[in-house]
Amino acid sequence: MRIARLTPPTALGTPESAAFEELVGVLNGISVALWDSDDFVETAEEALASLRAQDYQEKIVLVAIEDDAIVGRVQASFPLDEDAETVSLLVDVAPAVRGRGIGSALLAAGEELAAEGGRRVVSAYTEHPAHTLEAGGPVVRAVAGSAGLPADAGDVRFARRHGYQLGQVERSSELLLPLPREREAGLASTADTAVGYRPVSWFGHAPDELLGAFAALKARMATDIPQDGIAVDREEWTGDRVRAQESELAARGEPLLVTAAQHLASGELAAYTEIAVPADGAKAEQYDTLVAAPHRGNRLGTLVKLHNIRELAVHAPHITRLLTWNADENVPMLAINRAFGFRLHALTGHWQKTLD
CATH class of the missing domain: 3.40.630.30 (Gcn5-related N-acetyltransferase (GNAT))
Known part of the structure; x- marks a missing residue:
């Protein structure tokens, strides 16, 4: 060998x-x-x-x-x-x-x-x-x-x-689509309590006028998510880096469907979620979901996830399974997933070692 x-x-x-x-x-x-x-x-x-x-x-x-x-x-x-x-x-x-x-x-x-x-x-x-x-x-x-x-x-x-x-x-959790009507109606009622925010969606290409704000929000993924037991590098995100990720996923045949929550008073983006959407097959993968720390407690996780799933039905009705990943200690996001009907698909171990 x-x-x-x-x-x-x-x-x-x-x-x-x-x-x-x-x-x-x-x-x-x-x-x-x-x-x-x-x-x-x-x-x-x-x-x-x-x-x-x-x-x-x-x-x-x-x-x-x-x-x-x-x-x-x-x-x-x-x-x-x-x-x-x-x-x-x-x-x-x-x-x-x-x-x-x-x-x-x-x-x-x-x-x-x-x-x-x-x-x-x-x-x-x-x-x-x-x-x-x-x-x-x-x-x-x-x-x-x-x-x-x-x-x-x-x-x-x-x-x-x-x-x-x-x-x-x-x-790793799995959701079967479409959502049952009664469950979707209950989630919509929860999302409607996110007063002062509006959902903004795009497929494959972030709007130029939101590019900088979206990049700044993505940079928070390395600081605002649970990471008690692991060392995580901070990431610098710019508009160019967002465009590079979009190009990579387009080349893979899995463009990103994104919904962000925009704070009406300030115009800043407060939350977002992403789904990589393949052109065929029944399964799609949810990538980042983040609610920026200053905006938590306003039902934004439910708002962006529900809106993105509705957009998914428009752009890719062939998708009937959605996978997502969350830190086991991320209790609020896991509670949102349970409300949607996600069920356990797998566990992933993140192991680390410090070199001498």
Whole structure:
């Protein structure tokens, strides 16, 4: 087994892209084995669009090769914001070759990249579909929140064995669409109490007149969300960065549908939520949802989520499942999700390690 750096190809369907396309196939196989579905399967076009988006994150991919076949990878993502101290590692190994040290070798190579890049804090992640969570077994808990990850799960044991601590658990939740009429009516009554605000929506491209305000609001995601047990870099968001994200998601075929709440008295944006909308398939993913701290308590989370779901029915009536992710300790947002009818889909462990 050897580890080599993978260079993103300039085009697909060429000899140069063969290794990249092979890797996409391996990762899709890993995903299907984990989730027992194709929910997170990517086309080569989608994967390449994400890897090419390097203006604000440097992404380095190393692959493990055995008998001339790719059997795993580690992707290191370096935020390029000034004073950033973290790096995120995604480690994946084909199920058929696990238990032979390939994951450990990839993780060590990723940590070496982190050290060479001057990063002190390394993040890694484990995924736990709801059907794998058995009640009553031993669990590992983060410093905040009520959920725990199964202590006997292979990837949990792997993370702990390599010196990682569980900093946060995220709940992945699923909502079936359309909303039942009675539930939607109740949510609408709640949203109507958000006096002094109005919803503003766009699909794929933020209005120029709101671009700066939207960028400022997105910057608050790194400071206003729960993060008791993890180190998080502050992020600088500008209009150019918003446009870069829009371009990346458009290239993936998943433009963002956004609803923001505008404060009528000041004109500033007080809350927003996003859905990445694929052109086909039944599943969409909700990305950021944020209510800026000074505006909390005004039912804005319900307002923007309900309005965006209604917009989703207009722009993409084929979507019947919506996935979202929230920190387990984010009690107010989880309460809003329950009111909508979201149910547990999975738990994600956010693990961190400080390099010597």
